[in-house]
Amino acid sequence: MTSISTAFVVLAALFWGLSGGIGGILMADGWNPLVVSFYRGAIGLLFVLAWLALRPQGSGLANGRMWFWAAVAGVGVAGNFAFYFVSIAQGSVAVAATLMYCAPVFVYLVSFTLKLERPTLLKWAAIAMVMLGIVLLTRIYATGSGGVTLMGAVAGLLSGLSYAVFIFGFKYAAPHGSPQAILVIAFAVLATILISLSDTDQALAVLGTPSWPLFVILGVFGAGLSFILYIVGLNHTAPAVASIVAMVEPVTASLFGVVVLGESLAAVQIVGMGLILVTVTILSVASKS
Numbered sequence: 001m002t003s004i005s006t007a008f009v010v011l012a013a014l015f016w017g018l019s020g021g022i023g024g025i026l027m028a029d030g031w032n033p034l035v036v037s038f039y040r041g042a043i044g045l046l047f048v049l050a051w052l053a054l055r056p057q058g059s060g061l062a063n064g065r066m067w068f069w070a071a072v073a074g075v076g077v078a079g080n081f082a083f084y085f086v087s088i089a090q091g092s093v094a095v096a097a098t099l100m101y102c103a104p105v106f107v108y109l110v111s112f113t114l115k116l117e118r119p120t121l122l123k124w125a126a127i128a129m130v131m132l133g134i135v136l137l138t139r140i141y142a143t144g145s146g147g148v149t150l151m152g153a154v155a156g157l158l159s160g161l162s163y164a165v166f167i168f169g170f171k172y173a174a175p176h177g178s179p180q181a182i183l184v185i186a187f188a189v190l191a192t193i194l195i196s197l198s199d200t201d202q203a204l205a206v207l208g209t210p211s212w213p214l215f216v217i218l219g220v221f222g223a224g225l226s227f228i229l230y231i232v233g234l235n236h237t238a239p240a241v242a243s244i245v246a247m248v249e250p251v252t253a254s255l256f257g258v259v260v261l262g263e264s265l266a267a268v269q270i271v272g273m274g275l276i277l278v279t280v281t282i283l284s285v286a287s288k289s
Contacts, residue, residue, distance in 0.1 A: 008233025010245045012226040017252025019222025020093045023085045024261050026214055033085035035203050036218070038194035040081055043219020044227060045187035051228055052180040060177020070182040073169030074189025079162030081223075082194060083155045090152030091138075093257030094265055097250040098137055098273045099156025104284050105130050106164035129279045136272025179231045187223070247281055 019040065026036050052059065060066040080100070087096035105127050111117035138153040166186070173182045195203065206215055254273070257263040265273070 005233040005236035006245065008229040009237050010248055012230035012233065013246050013248035014252050015221040015226040015229075017097065017249040018256060019218055019226070020084065020088060020097050020253040021256030021260055022214055022218045022222070024088050024093045024257065026211060026218070027085065027089045028261070029211060031206075031211070032199055032202055033089050034082055034194055034198040035206065036085050036215075037078070037081035038191060038198050038203060039206060039215045040218050040222045041078065041187050041190040041194060043216065044223025045184070045191055047220070047224030047228060048180055048183040048187055052178075052184050055178070055180060058178050059181035061181055063176040066173050066176035066182065067185060069169050069173035070177070070185035071169075071189050073166045073173060073182060074186035075193065076162050076164070076166030076169055077186055078190040078193045080159050080166060081190065082197075083159035083162055087152050087156035087159055090149045090155060092152075092263045092265075093261060094250075094254035094263060094273065095137060095152065095269070096156045096159070097253035098276055099134065099153065100159040100163060101247075101250045101280055102130055102134065102157065102276060103160040103163040103167070104280050106161045107167055108283075110164060110168065123283070126279050126283045130276050130283075133272045133275035133279065137269050137276065138272075139266070139269065180228075183227060183231075246284070247277055250277060 023033075023036050023040070027033055084096055084100055087099065108117065108119075108123060108127065112119045134153075134157070138156075169186070170179075170182060206212060250273075254265075258265075
């Protein structure tokens with residue numbers, strides 16, 4: 001059972017990595033990042049609604065606290081999807097995915113601020129290493145170096161911060177309701193936020209475009225199946241193992257960007273990426289072991 005559960009987590013990370021590449025293809029075809037994000041979340045909503053219908057027990061839908069924290073999670077995942085695709089549009093899939101992978105660092109910083117976790121020298125050193133990796137990856141020290149714009153770098157970091165908000169919201173909603181009910185509320189909030197911010201004409205144009213299969217694939221694998229697989233798999237997977245296999249997402253996204261989209265990274269950016277991935281993974285494993 002443990003090996004199957006771990007495989008579920010790996011598949012979820014793989015699907016999330018591929019979703020960045022698929023989103024990159026759609027945006028290269030002229031689709032707005034917010035529209036792409038909306039369809040990813042809206043199709044995901046259909047899946048979690050079906051999951052809730054099949055397993056309605058202990059939903060917690062009558063609990064006000066669950067609704068509040070699930071809505072917070074929805075704001076977080078809306079920001080995560082939107083900023084991630086903006087970062088891809090302004091830079092590259094590899095950079096955006098790696099910056100988003102910095103989410104655990106934001107979780108630590110928020111935990112320190114709220115006094116939920118005690119800061120240590122090791123944790124601060126790890127955070128400093130990640131910051132150095134971000135500088136190398138984005139090359140913010142080299143004006144006009146090309147590849148990553150300031151907006152792309154900021155959006156990538158904001159996607160990680162938004163994912164941290166989702167983690168906190170989901171964590172505090174979990175004692176009051178089922179995962180499927182929390183995700184239904186979260187994705188409903190996501191869809192409401194993103195459709196209100198999107199170009200309505202372009203959002204409607206998706207329904208008649210030849211690109212609609214890519215939107216469906218993005219929603220099915222990037223939000224629908226992936227979130228369900230991840231949560232089900234996490235129930236029987238050691239947190240330390242889950243932290244390690246989560247690296248599949250940025251690695252998959254980076255390979256997709258290089259092989260399919262023809263993106264390239266300078267040597268210093270590869271060093272920065274490696275520094276971020278290794279440090280965040282060690283930090284996550286150490287905190288959950």
